Amino acid sequence: MNEAEPVIRFTDVSVTFTATRALDGVDFRLFPGEVHSLMGENGAGKSTLIKALTGVQPIHGGTIEMDGRPVSFSTPSAAQRAGISTVYQEVNLLPNLSVTENVMLGREPRTRIGGIDWRAAHERTRGLLATMRLDIDPRSMLADHSPAIQQLVAIARAIYVEARVLVLDEPTSSLDNDEVTELFRIIAGLKESGVAILFISHFLDQVYEISDRITVLRDGRLVGEYLTPDLLRIDLVQKMVGKDLPALATIRAHTSNSDVEGGLSDEEPLINAIGLGRRGAIEAFDLRVYEGEVVGIAGLLGSGRTELARLLSGIDRADGGELLIDGRAERLTNPRKAMQNRIAYASENRRTEGIIGDLSVRDNIALALQADMGWFRRIPRRRQDELAASYIQAMNIRPADPDALMGTLSGGNQQKVLLARWLAIAPRLLVLDEPTRGIDVGAKAEIQTLVSDLADNGLSVVFISAELEEVLRISHRIAILREKRKVADLENHDLTVARLLTIIAENSSDGDDD
Template sequence: MSESTPVVDMKGISIAFPGVKALDGVDFRLFPGEVHALLGENGAGKSTLIKALTGVYAVDDGTITVLGARQSFGTPAEAQAAGISTVYQEVNLCPNLSVEENILLGREPRRRGGIHWRNVRRKAEEVLDQLQLGHIDPRSVLSSHSIAVQQLIAIARAMQVEARVLILDEPTSSLDADEVQQLFSVIRTLRDRGVAILFVSHFLEQVYEVSDRMTVLRNGRLVGEYLTADLPRMGLISKMIGKELDALAELEEAESRRQPDRAERTPFLQAEGLGRKGSVRDVTITVHAGEILGLAGLLGSGRTETARLLFGADRADQGRLSINGSVRTLRTPRSAIDRDIAFSSENRKEEGLISDLSVRDNLILAMQAGKGWWRRVPRSTQDQLAEQFIETLDIRPANKDALIRDLSGGNQQKVLLARWLITEPKLLILDEPTRGIDIGAKTQIQKLISGLASGGMSIVFISAELEEVLRLSDTIAVLKDRHMVADIPNDGVTMEDVMTVIAGTGA
C-alpha cells in the first residue's frame, strides 16, 4: 500500500455515447498489491471505465498509462497482452470445451506445430492448484460445472497469463457464501503476490471485507478515492447516491401494507405438487390477490425452475395448477400471459432484452405480443406509455428512442419491469429483480413491488437475498435440492428460522 508508482493511471477519461455522457473527466489509479473497489450506482460509469481500460471502448479524451507507458488499447487482446486480465460478470468461456482447454485457450503450449496436450494439462492443474481448485478435473466439460465454479475457472484462466492487473466485474453475484470466501482467499493470495486487483461489486459487506482502497463514481464523474479503513459504510452510501442520509433512510422505510385476507377469496393461483422431470418437484403454493409470495433457497435449489413452471416457460409434467379456480395446463409463455401472468427473468441479457431495439420498442413488446402482429399499438399510445413509465420508474437516460443496450443494468431492469406492468398482469413473477442493482434503484423497485401488491396484484418474488425476501413477502416458500420443503407464513419469522429450514435435513 505504499505510494509507489501505480500500475494503471487513468487521467481525465471521457467517453460519450449517443445521447449519454458515460464518463466525464474521470481519474483512476491502481497500485500493485492492492484490492481496489470501484463503486457507484448503476449508470455511474463503472462498466464503462473498465471497458475503457480493457480496450473495449476507445476513449474520447484523457490518457491511460499502464506500467509507465502510455497506452491506447484498440482491442481487449492488446490490453491482455499488456498484462490486464478481466473476468466479467457473465462467464465468457466456451461451455462445450473442457476446463483445461478453456484455461489455456489461445495460449496452448505447442510442440512440432501441434498442441502439447500433456503440458496443457500440467499447466491447467498447476493454476487450479494455486487457486485451491485442485478437485476440479481439468478434462471435464466446462458446462458440467456450476456457474460458481465456472467463474473460478474464468479467474484461473485470467491468472494463467501472469496478469499484473486483474479486473473482477461483479464476480460474486452468483456465488454462495462459501464460494465467496474461496474467491476471497484467492484474491488475497494474488494481492500478496503483487497483482493489482480491481474489484466491482454491489455487495458492500464484501467490498469492506476484501478491499484496501475504493474509488467512487457518480453519474459519470469521479466523487473521490478513499482508503477503505477511512470511509465508514454510511459515508460511502451517501457518496454513491449523492443524497443526505436522512433521505436515504426515508426511502428505505418500507410502506406498511394492508395484509391480504387469505381466507376470503379464491386464490389467484394454486399449485399442487407441481413439478417437471429433471427440474423441480413438489411445488405446492397458493397466491391470493394482493399477496407477495417469496421463494427462498440456495443457488440451484430450484427457484428459477419453479418460476418457469408457473409461467409455462417449461411445461409441468407432474401435479396440478389452477388459476382463478380452474385447472390449467400452461404449455407456452403465451398461454400464461393470456391468463394475466407475467414473468421477469433473472437473466436480463439472454431472456429479457431485445438489445438492438429502442427503449420504447422493448417497453411495448409484451403488450404488442398480446395484441398480435395485426393490431399494432398506435405510435401515440407507445410514446405516451413510454414517457409515463420512464417518468414513474425514473429510467435514465429519459430517452425513449435510446437503444436499450446503451442503458445501465439497473435501468434495463426497470424497462423490463415496465414491459410487464404495461400489460397489467394479475400475477407478476419476479426472478431476482434486484440483482446487480445499486441501493437506490433497489429500494425503488422494492417499494414498487410492495405498492403493486397493495393495489391487488399477486407477486411471486425470488431473491438470493433472504433479508429482502423476508422484508417483502407475506408467505415464504422454501426450496431445497430442487423440491419445495416448506411454506411459512411471514409473521415474525426471522432469518434464522428460514435458514434452519434451508439447512435442515427434513421439513
C-alpha cells in the same frame, strides 16, 4: 499498502456518447497488491471506466498511464497483452468448448511439430483448478457446469494469463457463500503476488470484507477515493446516491400493512399449485399466492428457486400435480398460455432471456404487448410512444430517451425496462427471478418500492432473491427451498435472517406450514 507508484492512473479522463458524458474528468488510481472497489449507482460510469481501461472504449479526454507511462489500448487484446485481464458478470467464455480449451484459448502448449499438446494442456488446467480447489474434469464441456463453476473457470483463465491487473466485474453474483469464500481466498493469494485487483460488486458486505480502497463515482464524476476502514457504510451509500436513502428502511413497514396478512385469507387464492413438480428439476410442491400478495422464495443456489418460477410461468412444463388459477385448473404448456392467464416471468438472466440490446427502449417496452396482440396487429407508433413515455417517467428510466439502444443502459435501468415490458400487458401475477441482482443500491430501492406499490394495488408477486434481507424486507410470506424441495412456508411476522438460515441449513422438513 504501497503508495509509491500506481500501476494504473487515470488523469482527468472523459468519455462522451453523443450528448452524454459517461465519464467527466475522472481521476483514478490502482496500486499493485491491493483490492480496489469501484462503487456507484447504475449509470455512474463504472462500466465505462472498465471499458476505457480494457481497450473496449476509447477516451475522449485526459490520459491513462500504466507504470507511469501513457498508454492507449485500441482493442481488448492490446490491453490483455499489457497484462490487463477482465472477468465479467456475464461469463464471457465458449460453452461449446471444454474447460481446458476455455482456460488455454490462444495460449495452448505446443508439441515439437507445432500442434497443440492436449495432454500438457489438460494437466496444466487440472493443476490450476486444483489450486482453486475445483475438482472438475478439464476435458468436460463448459456448458455442462453451473454458472458458478463457469465463473470460476473464467477467473482461472485470468490467473493463467498471469495478469498484472485483474478486473472482477460482479464476480460473486452467481456464487454461493462457500464459493465466495473460496474466491476471496484466491483473490488474497493474487494480492500477495502483487496483482492489482479492481473489484466491482453491489454486495456491500463483500466490498468491506475484501477491499483495501474504494473509489465512488456518481453521474460520471469522481466523488472520492477512500481507504476502506475510513469510510462508514452509511457514508458510502450516501456518496453513491447523493442523498440519504430512507426507502430501503421503510419498505418493510409499507408491505407489512397489507390486508393479505401472509396469505391466510378466506378468499380463493389467485394461484394454487398442488403437487406441482418436474422430475430432475424440483420435487412436487404446494404453493398459494393471493391477490396483492408478495410471496418470497428463499434458498441457496441450486435449491430449486428458478425451477419453481419456470413452472409457475409456463417456461417449463410440469410432469405432475396441478395448477389452479382462480380455482380453475390450467395447464401452462408454454409462456404464451401463461401470458393469456396474465402471468409474466422476468428471468434472472436478463441479458440472454430478457433484453434485446440492439432494439430501442421503446421497442423493448412494447415487445410483450405486441406478442400478446399478435404480430399481424401492429401497435401504432403513437401508442408505442405513449407507452414508452409513460413508463420512462413512472419508473425513472435513465437516460429518458425512448430511442436509446437497450444494450447501452446500465443494469438497473435495463431491469426497469423489463419490468415496464411486463406491466404493459397488465399482469395479475408477476414472477421476478433475482430482479435486483447486480444493480446498485439506489436502483434496488426503486425496484423494491415499485414491487411494494404494485402489491398494494392488487398485483400478486413471486419474488426470488439470494439476498435474504431483501426477501424479508419485501415479502408477506416466504417459501423456503432446500435441495430441490420446498421445506417451509411461513408468514413474515418477526422472521429474521438467522431463522431463515436455520431452516435452510437443517436436515429435516420441520416447519412446513403450507
